[in-house]
Amino acid sequence: MPSNPQSLKAEPGARRVLAxxxxxxxxxxxxxxxxxxxxxxxxxxxxxxxxxxxxxxAIAILSGSIWRLPLGMLTDRIxxxxxxxxxxxxxxxxxxxxxxxxxxxxxxxxxxxxxVAGNSFSVGVAWNAAWSTPERQGLALGTFGxxxxxASVTKLIGPALIAIVPATGLDLGLHIPxxxxxxxxxxxxxxxxxxxxxLLLTPAQDRKPGRGRSFASMMAPLSKARVWRFGLYYVIVxxxxxxxxxxLPTYYQAVYHxxxxxxxxxxxxxxxxxxxxxxxxxxxxxxxxxxPVTTGVFIVMLLACAPLCLAPASNGGPISLGAxxxxxxxxxxxxxxxxxxxxxxxxxxxxxxxxxxxxxxGSLGGLGGFFLPIGFAYCERxxxxxxxxxxxxxxxxxxxxxxxxxxxxxxxxxxxxxxxxAELSTQ
Numbered sequence: 473m474p475s476n477p478q479s480l481k482a483e484p485g486a487r488r489v490l491a492x493x494x495x496x497x498x499x500x501x502x503x504x505x506x507x508x509x510x511x512x513x514x515x516x517x518x519x520x521x522x523x524x525x526x527x528x529x530a531i532a533i534l535s536g537s538i539w540r541l542p543l544g545m546l547t548d549r550i551x552x553x554x555x556x557x558x559x560x561x562x563x564x565x566x567x568x569x570x571x572x573x574x575x576x577x578x579x580x581x582x583x584x585x586x587x588v589a590g591n592s593f594s595v596g597v598a599w600n601a602a603w604s605t606p607e608r609q610g611l612a613l614g615t616f617g618x619x620x621x622x623a624s625v626t627k628l629i630g631p632a633l634i635a636i637v638p639a640t641g642l643d644l645g646l647h648i649p650x651x652x653x654x655x656x657x658x659x660x661x662x663x664x665x666x667x668x669x670x671l672l673l674t675p676a677q678d679r680k681p682g683r684g685r686s687f688a689s690m691m692a693p694l695s696k697a698r699v700w701r702f703g704l705y706y707v708i709v710x711x712x713x714x715x716x717x718x719x720l721p722t723y724y725q726a727v728y729h730x731x732x733x734x735x736x737x738x739x740x741x742x743x744x745x746x747x748x749x750x751x752x753x754x755x756x757x758x759x760x761x762x763x764p765v766t767t768g769v770f771i772v773m774l775l776a777c778a779p780l781c782l783a784p785a786s787n788g789g790p791i792s793l794g795a796x797x798x799x800x801x802x803x804x805x806x807x808x809x810x811x812x813x814x815x816x817x818x819x820x821x822x823x824x825x826x827x828x829x830x831x832x833x834g835s836l837g838g839l840g841g842f843f844l845p846i847g848f849a850y851c852e853r854x855x856x857x858x859x860x861x862x863x864x865x866x867x868x869x870x871x872x873x874x875x876x877x878x879x880x881x882x883x884x885x886x887x888x889x890x891x892x893x894a895e896l897s898t899q
Contacts, residue, residue, distance in 0.1 A: 485675035486600075486603040486604060488674055489599060489674055490600055490603070490604075490615060490616060492674050493556060493616055494596075494616050494618065495619075495669075496559075496596070497619030498621060498622040499662055499666055500590070500592040500619075501592070501622030501623055502626050502659070503567060503589045504532060504536050504587065505623045505626065505718060506626040506630070506659070507532060507583065508529060508627065508721055508739070509626045509631065510626065510652050511529055514528070514579065522852070522853075524576065526849040527846065528579060528580060529718045529845055531580055531587065532584070532587035533714060533718075533838060533841040533845070534584075534838075534839070535584045535587025535590070536587040536838055537834070537835050537836075538838075540590075540593065540594035540831045540834040541828065541831035541835050542831070543555060543591045543594050544826075544827035544828060544830050544834070545687065545690050545827050545831060547595045548598050548681050548683075548690065548826075549680060550680060550683075551679065552600075552602070552678065553671070553676075555595045556599065556670050557667050557670050557671050559588060559591065559592050559595065560663045560667035560670065561664065563589040564660040564664050564667075566586040567656040567657065567659045567660035570582045570586065570653075571649050571653040571654070571657045571660075590838055593617075593838075594827070594834045596616050597613055597617075597827075597834070598826050598830060599678075601823075601827075601830070602679035602681050602826075603679055609816070609819040609823075610754035610812065611751060611755050611758055613754055613812065613815050613816070613819065614752070614754020614755065614757075614811075614812035614815075615751045617751075617811055617815065618751055620713070620743070620746065620747035620750065620811070621744060621748055623717045623743045624744055624747070627736040627739050627740040628736070628740050630652075630655055631733040631736050633654055633655055634655070635733075681824065690825060691828060698821065699832060699833065702817050702833050703833045703837065704871075704872055705766060705876070706836060706840070707839075707868065708773070708807075709807045709811045709814060710807070710811050710834075710837035711843075712807070712844055712865055713841075714840075714841030715845045715848065716803075716865075717742070717743055718841075719848050720735070720800070722735075723735075723858060723861070726858060727784050727786055727859075728786060742800050742801060742803075742804040744804075745805045746803075746804035746808045748808065749809055750812045751812070752808070752809060753765065753810065753811065754815075754816060757812055763817075763876075763880065765813040765816075766810060766813045767873075767877075769806045769809055769810035770869055772805075773802075773807075773810075773869045774866070774873060776800075776802040776806070777865055777866040778866065779795065780862040781863050784796065787857075815833075844864065848860075848864065851863065
């Protein structure tokens, strides 16, 4: 197994890198997924259909996915400090422009630009992997990944800010738009403040494990089927998490007739365990290995998704709001643990290529977050069943579970080359 010499010894700056990168990622993630809540008043203001709304949210997810591989590799070459600062500043600009947009076309274009925020994940993973020791990488990457909780920030503060700030805006010497438009303006200010903190407080002498390596050598691990398998796992634990974070507010409103503030709060209840339990997943993976943890995650998700596929009580089915919330919470807990276990696979098998491999796996997971909301919308349109979104999720978990079991079974039977036998002991 290749080693990363820069990860063998912890440095005092490692904690500052972890703290500042996690704060930055939390804020950037909140911005990346803010259309999950802001899309509701935008949909009403512009008269958008459900499919148009799903595309608005999905475009930002797409942009936050396609650049993860090159940015992960670039982080290994030039360091995470410069790139994280650049992402914070770059994302502030479309936030300001969104606050002044008045057409669907303009919002689609700005959503594509705003989506760059989602690429902060691959930057932060590669940055923290370079500064953490191998035996603690699972916990470090899990702690950083807990920044996914940023998805709940807009859901918690968004409805309140929309209600409190008058639609006419605020005049503080500089006119600030009100209503839903105040939220992206607030985020723009916070992004710029955070960029200054990262630049001033993280170590100026950054770690660059990919410096001097050719891009061809950094891309070499991506030819392994194992990497793509990890990517599918990440579609389940991250892509579906992103999709549900965007979808659940409208689902709760449409199916259980809840107001936006309550629907957003219940969605935040799903997001919190799906994010904050990521360090627990990293610790479990450090202790027991990525394979048994991921296997357990898939089993629990299958059991929780099955009842969610039944009709909700509002449509004459057996699933009450309480039952729905319970099983969605179980799915969220499983995703939080599984997101960390998948990245433990990466740091265990590709410690010197976390930027490239983590970037590709993150891209695949992010693309899942792009396609799934669109898939949810079309499933509902074709079936006229709102719970059909869970049919799609159940199918994906089932496919991933079968692939995982098939691979492990082949390894145990010695069907694969002996070189892959190590997977049984380290997974």
